Amino acid sequence: MELHDVWFVLIAVLWIGYFFLEGFDFGVGVLTKLLARNRPEKRVLINTIGPVWDGNEVWLLSAGGATFAAFPEWYATLFSGFYLPLLIILVSLIVRGVAFEYRAKRPEEKWQRNWENAIFWCSLIPAFLWGVAFGNIVRGVKIDQNFEYVGNVWDLLNPYALLGGVVTLTLFTFHGAVFTALKTVGDIRERARKLALWVGLLTAVAALAFLLWTQVRDGNGWSLIALVVAVVALVAALGANQRGREGWSFAFSGVTIVAAVAMLFLSLFPDVMPSSLNADWSLTVSNASSSPYTLKIMTWCAAIATPIVLLYQSWTYWVFRKRIGTQHIADPVH
Template sequence: MELHDVWFVLIAVLWTGYFFLEGFDFGVGVLTKLLARDRAEKRVLINTIGPVWDGNEVWLLTAGGATFAAFPEWYATLFSGFYLPLLLILVCLIVRGVAFEYRAKRPEERWQRNWEEAVFWTSLIPAFLWGVAFGNIVRGVKIDQEMEYVGTLGDLLNPYAILGGLVTLALFTFHGTVFTALKTVGDIRERARRLARNLGVVTAVLALGFLGWTQAEKGDGTSLVAATVAVLALVAALGANRAGREGWAFALSGVTIVAAVAMLFLTLFPNVMPSSLDEAWSLTVTNASSSPYTLKIMTWCAGIATPMVLLYQGWTYWVFRKRIGTQHIADPH
């Protein structure tokens, strides 16, 4: 296996880790409107992800940085062609971080309510747009012989990509719902489990349609295996949630995300951005990659730094592993 193939796999792993981890905290952000009944419950939801949300976003920074260094042509075409959607995601992530930090800085109800509204929308919008973006990457976009995107914003809003956005939004929200059931106690935990039952069915229908469409258009035997694992894991997550096994439900919903993202990258390889104008103009792991020397240096750096990052993040989750409820929320006055 060549180094550019290795880095394609590593970038796929980074995106998978990002969607697994950031997926549930996007879902929790959406639940601040769908599940929480009052300000205390919103504080419970936000506190479940408070210690970890910023660490989850490190996976996005690493995935973007690795793409820039390992596949500069891919990075350039992706970020120029998808400029407006990716800019909107970036703005949402900035506002979302500010909302988490500034929400409790002042006691006025209007101040806190506005930041809570920001948490909801800046969780929902990126959860949808990431699906739209990856749907377009897999489907193929208008790339010319100069490796430049020549389409318009309207070209990105096609039925396949929009379905992909609905799938990521539903799947991340379901992932966040079972995480909430795992991390809370009392009435909010029970309501999260009930919501997960209904939301899981909707997610399964959307995911089955999207993965089936992807398999029919781009798939092969290996992608079919990944799609099957994703669907079975989602069904098993619903069963575990119904049985009150929140830990298993969360792990299985995570397997669904991992398998679904793996399927997308399996259908993509060896392309990194297919051209819908001419297959010969597609960006591939070969024509979009950096030099072998650059990839070699990156491999050594990743081999040293990655284990330390994983150990630290794992330790963080272990420290903040206990459940919380409204009884753990201090009086705001």
């Protein structure tokens, strides 16, 4: 295995980590409208992810930075061709971060309601658009002989990619619901478990259709294994949720995300961005990568920095591991 192959795997791992972690806090953001019945319950939901949401986004920055450094051609074509949806995601993430920080700065109900709406929409939109983006990456887009995207934004709104968006939105919402059940006490915990069942069933239908479509189009033996793992894990997550085993349910929903994203990358390799115009114009791990010297330096840097990041995030989750409920909200006005 050459270094560009190693970095393809590492970038896949970074995206898997991002979707596993940011997936549940996107889901919790969506649940602020679907689950919370009043302002204290919205505060409970927001407080479950308050200490960790910004740390989860480190994985996105790492994935984007690693792509830029290891595969500059991939980065250039992806970010120029997908400019509008990626810009919408970026703006949503910025507004979402501001909303978390500014929501409680003033006591007026209108002020807080507006920021709560921002949290909801700026969680829902990226959760959907990430699926659309990755659906198009796997499906292939209009790339010419100069490795430049020559399509338009409407080409990205095809049935396969839109189904991918539905899958990520429902899967992240399910992941967020089981996380909420794991992190809360009282009535909101029970309602989160019930909602997780219905969202999980919807996720199962959409995910099975999307993953089977992917396997038929671009799959191989390894991607088939990942598909089976994703399906089995989702069923196990639903079963554990019904038995009130929130920890196992969250773990299995996480495995579902890991296996589903891994399947997309396994279906993609050795391409990093296929061309729908001519297979010879596709970006691959070899023609889109940086020099071996650059990849070697990156490998040493990653070997040093990655354990530090993992230790820091693990410590954060350990410190904020306890359940919370409305009784822990000191001032229900805010």
